[in-house]
Amino acid sequence: MSEPQAAARAAYFVSDSTGITAETLGNALLANFPGIRFLRHTIPFVDTAEGARNVVSDIDRAADAGLAPLVFTTVKQPVLRRILSEASAVLIDLLGGHLTEVEQALGTTASEQMGQYHGVGDMTRYLERMRAVEFAIEHDDGQSSRALDQADVIIIAPSRCGKTPTTMYLALQYGLLVANYPLTDDDFPAEGLPRPVAKYRERCFGLTSTPLRLSQVRTERRPASRYASLEQCTRELRRAEDLYRRNHVPFLNSSTKSVEEMSAVIMQTLQLRA
Amino acid sequence: MSEPQAAARAAYFVSDSTGITAETLGNALLANFPGIRFLRHTIPFVDTAEGARNVVSDIDRAADAGLAPLVFTTVKQPVLRRILSEASAVLIDLLGGHLTEVEQALGTTASEQMGQYHGVGDMTRYLERMRAVEFAIEHDDGQSSRALDQADVIIIAPSRCGKTPTTMYLALQYGLLVANYPLTDDDFPAEGLPRPVAKYRERCFGLTSTPLRLSQVRTERRPASRYASLEQCTRELRRAEDLYRRNHVPFLNSSTKSVEEMSAVIMQTLQLRA
Structure with missing residues (x-):
């Protein structure tokens, strides 16, 4: 035993x-x-x-x-x-x-009422969060370009690099308007950013990963597919990073970061913090 | 001055x-x-x-x-x-x-490495969150009944009672699979829960609000509409509460609660806390 x-x-x-x-x-x-x-x-x-x-x-x-x-x-x-x-x-x-x-x-004592930090607070903040979450859902995975000019951040990345949870975290916790846009093989070869987001370059933030990690994550979704192969992941990540560099889009590697950490880096880089 | x-x-x-x-x-x-x-x-x-x-x-x-x-x-x-x-x-x-x-x-000292709570942690948790957020997006506002049997919670409520942000918070923070389903005039008069969610009654949780608050929130979306009128809001909320009671669905009033508080109540009521 x-x-x-x-x-x-x-x-x-x-x-x-x-x-x-x-x-x-x-x-x-x-x-x-x-x-x-x-x-x-x-x-x-x-x-x-x-x-x-x-x-x-x-x-x-x-x-x-x-x-x-x-x-x-x-x-x-x-x-x-x-x-x-x-x-x-x-x-x-x-x-x-x-x-x-x-x-x-x-030099004062805590109020008798004792405020509650996670209480409802004002209606403005509530509406802001609600609007941000709805904006994030509408603009997930490049589904819509309506009102994209209102986005505070546009996260771009190959499939499964963490766009969606990071988008949702920024929306829910900070009330930011966040869209995300997938980079696919159709976007290459190209010098510039994908057309729908190109004119908002200064609000774009890229995600990348390591080929091994990306392949693992993709395998969860489609085991033994070309999509999840190490070769395909390697190529997509290299192309994405080239694209970010060429267009001066800041980016980070999501493979060793939590959703919270990515959000904190994005807000700091794009100076979105109050 | x-x-x-x-x-x-x-x-x-x-x-x-x-x-x-x-x-x-x-x-x-x-x-x-x-x-x-x-x-x-x-x-x-x-x-x-x-x-x-x-x-x-x-x-x-x-x-x-x-x-x-x-x-x-x-x-x-x-x-x-x-x-x-x-x-x-x-x-x-x-x-x-x-x-x-x-x-x-x-009786021990903190490890030299100093763990990071908001670090990436294990891949299992990362995949769980990602899956939960995607499930929430797919099942927002009753859009899909695919794999609804896998839902940990199904939030039901009239429009603008806080279903979507609460759903997203539960998914993102706790990795729970959460669907939400809107109650509309089409669901009344009816004795039972809407057909797509009826067989998961024990996983349903209802939201309600006060007529005034709901009317204010709806006015943000569609000013001066019947949808936002106090009369319509009053009727929808009364019907929803009747429905919850008749079907023994637990519910809470979202008008004085934050998304965090609603999430905590839902987890406690449905015993979803680890």
Whole structure:
């Protein structure tokens, strides 16, 4: 029999709202311990004493079964934080201490209402996001050139280099109007950018990849096809990169980057950040 | 002459990676001070001494022009944090202190490599997200019923209640397969759910809104139309809610919720959280 695997350590993200902030920072911290397996639980909307006590019961059960769980919390109400602190766990308060630092810096105390960052906010932002997502859907994969002059960014790349998820991320998170346009064999040989996007060169951003990675990703879609062959991928990527260079279109290699990283690079390069 | 408005306080989010974690937590903290105007700057990819010194120069210029800026940082390298701490600003280290807490809890030190949470991670997750976004685009607004049996969630609602952005958020952030289906006058009067989604009732989730809010949102799209009239909105929402109740479809009112909050409620209700 093989050695039993080390038990996973329980990690809780406990929030009085969506849990997004607790998850984001908690995971950023846990990423520093790649050698340890974590069993993650997100518990959103813990905003009553009863809710907090239920969480404590869950955590205590997990504690009985193994090592003390880690609990990352962004719960704001002191009375709820006190209840959570009674759990048999290591409580890491992601907001509390920093809130005091910010209060001192600003010379004022946090408002009683306690704003909610992931709350609906104003209708303007809501409409902006909705419009951006719809623009992205309409302009996915070169489907439409209607109102293309309104695009903040046009992402161009060969098939499967990450255009669509990056487009959607920029739209959803930042309300940017993003179109994307595929480079296919029909676009080569050519000196210039494909006609529909050529006049918006300064808003274009190219994606590339490595032939091996692209071939792997394409194989998921069409196994053993010419489309997924290393040869075809190599040629398409070389041509795309030549095209970007010739036309002074900035580009990045998506093979080692997440959607979030690509989005951050694109915004920085095209100076789209507020 | 009117009183000059209070100057905005500069707030920097400084990161050695995308800046997402710094922005998320920094904004969550600032949301507690709704009375103060902040001028926000995100500076990603600060991963060299030179980069850090440039940031310090920027911050010092802002400091000269007004009150000491707030600097929220997730930069991990101690040498870079030391450089940043020389800025004329209040430095709030969002990771450092918590990292020590986590190290103590785990009885180990953070790995030298320092994992990157928003890095590309494994290819499986990348493909999952890509597939989810494409599924969402294909199934937006009831456009396709292909492979609908694979959907984790089917969001149903009258036009402009927030189906599309919520769908996209669930796909992009959580890799869930999400379809959405519009409820129109053609679906009424009817006892049951629209035919294409009826057999997946237990995966359906309904959205509703308030007549006034829906009318405002629709007015953005088609001003002074019957579609945007308060009367039409009132009728559609009442019918939709009746339909949800009759068919035991869980639903929420989107008028006071952000896309993030709706997504969190949907995942919790349908138990889609890992």
